[in-house]
Amino acid sequence: MPVLPRDFYARPAVEVARLMLGQILVHGRRAGRITEVEAYLGEHDLAAQVARGRTGRTEVIYGPPGHAYVYFIYGMHDCLNVVTEPEGSPGCVLIRALEPLCGIELMRRESPSVTKPFLLCSGPGRLTSAMRISRRHYGADLTAGPIVLRQGPEVEAADIVITPRIGVRLCADWPLRFFIRGNPSVSRFPPNSR
DNA sequence: CAATAGATCATCT
DNA sequence: GATGATCTATTGC
Numbered sequence: 001m002p003v004l005p006r007d008f009y010a011r012p013a014v015e016v017a018r019l020m021l022g023q024i025l026v027h028g029r030r031a032g033r034i035t036e037v038e039a040y041l042g043e044h045d046l047a048a049q050v051a052r053g054r055t056g057r058t059e060v061i062y063g064p065p066g067h068a069y070v071y072f073i074y075g076m077h078d079c080l081n082v083v084t085e086p087e088g089s090p091g092c093v094l095i096r097a098l099e100p101l102c103g104i105e106l107m108r109r110e111s112p113s114v115t116k117p118f119l120l121c122s123g124p125g126r127l128t129s130a131m132r133i134s135r136r137h138y139g140a141d142l143t144a145g146p147i148v149l150r151q152g153p154e155v156e157a158a159d160i161v162i163t164p165r166i167g168v169r170l171c172a173d174w175p176l177r178f179f180i181r182g183n184p185s186v187s188r189f190p191p192n193s194r
Numbered sequence: 195c196a197a198t199a200g201a202t203c204a205t206c207t
Numbered sequence: 208g209a210t211g212a213t214c215t216a217t218t219g220c
Contacts, residue, residue, distance in 0.1 A: 049212080
């Protein structure tokens with residue numbers, strides 16, 4: 001399966017978010033299919049970290065597309081984002097959940113208390129620890145490695161559910177979260193959307 | 195099942 | 208000095 005080219009990321013964050021569902025995230029012997037993402041737009045999106053302008057932390061988001069933006073949150077977790085849009089135009093996609101495909105035994109070692117495989121990468125903090133991704137991957141090129149995104153099976157439009165983003169106070173009604181309908185690895189969904 | 199508290203720190207005011 | 212793009216354990220219905 002081919003690695004997604006840089007062109008894939010050089011478009012509006014909303015579009016990339018939608019198309020990232022079903023693609024395969026690979027890091028070493030660990031791999032998973034993307035089941036849930038959120039788009040974060042430019043400086044007018046008050047829920048995005050670029051809303052307060054260009055700072056040291058948000059520098060990569062303004063750079064060329066196809067790179068990793070990893071940041072630390074709540075004193076506990078790292079979250080993985082993909083930089084989108086052409087250079088100079090800020091926008092990124094947060095990867096919230098994966099369905100584990102390879103290296104499940106390795107992932108299980110990171111969180112031994114988790115029994116069901118599809119919970120291993122369910123949530124932004126969980127998937128980074130399971131995939132062993134951290135701030136040392138800040139700025140990594142996803143078309144070059146060690147972390148790459150490969151083309152996966154296409155997801156039908158009818159299987160994509162769109163909702164507001166999780167855990168944001170500002171712009172809380174913007175429908176920028178995308179997930180695969182009925183997938184058990186999705187981190188949170190209304191009880192009747194299975 | 196829903197609500198709540200605690201852990202813990204880089205970044206920004 | 209306050210604040211999160213979170214997770215887990217625990218409590219209370």
